Amino acid sequence: MASVHEFEVTDINGDQVSLGDYAGQMLLIVNVASQCGLTPQYAGLRDLHHRFDDVQVLGFPCNQFGAQEPGTEAEICEFVETRYGVDFPMFAKVEVNGPGEAPLYSMLKAAQPGDGEHADITWNFEKFLVDGDGNVVRRFPPTTTPEEVGEVIAGLR
Numbered sequence: 567m568a569s570v571h572e573f574e575v576t577d578i579n580g581d582q583v584s585l586g587d588y589a590g591q592m593l594l595i596v597n598v599a600s601q602c603g604l605t606p607q608y609a610g611l612r613d614l615h616h617r618f619d620d621v622q623v624l625g626f627p628c629n630q631f632g633a634q635e636p637g638t639e640a641e642i643c644e645f646v647e648t649r650y651g652v653d654f655p656m657f658a659k660v661e662v663n664g665p666g667e668a669p670l671y672s673m674l675k676a677a678q679p680g681d682g683e684h685a686d687i688t689w690n691f692e693k694f695l696v697d698g699d700g701n702v703v704r705r706f707p708p709t710t711t712p713e714e715v716g717e718v719i720a721g722l723r
Contacts (some may be wrong), residue, residue: 569700570595573670576658578627578639583657585670585700591620592722593696594715595674597662597687598625599634600645604691608650610712615654617716620698623654626671628662631690635659662687677702695719 646652679685693706
């Protein structure tokens with residue numbers, strides 16, 4: 567199984583980013599959306615990002631669930647910064663399921679298939695916890711709050 571650190575992704579400004587730049591830090595990779603009932607989780611994700619010095623939250627906007635992320639990258643960026651004070655890294659829109667899914671998400675789902683008959687992402691704000699070596703160690707369903715994830719992170723220390 568590949569390491570998350572082997573992937574390059576496009577950030578919300580269109581720049582290529584190596585996830586290897588995050589080696590040594592835990593990552594919480596989240597598919598996010600601006601018009602979802604779970605959108606208020608942005609505040610908790612921001613707080614989680616600030617709570618732990620060695621944890622990076624990475625937000626990947628996705629419009630595959632109820633078309634709840636219809637905006638452009640610039641609109642998404644403005645929304646999350648002004649509405650929720652998000653200052654964690656945000657990336658370009660991705661698909662997380664199906665034939666157009668981002669390779670990163672193919673790897674995440676293979677490493678932590680989740681419950682049920684298939685590994686597909688079920689909705690916005692599904693979360694993957696990655697250790698400092700790039701290994702996917704846990705998957706959280708969308709309704710798991712950032713505060714609950716923080717308790718798990720604290721317990722891993």
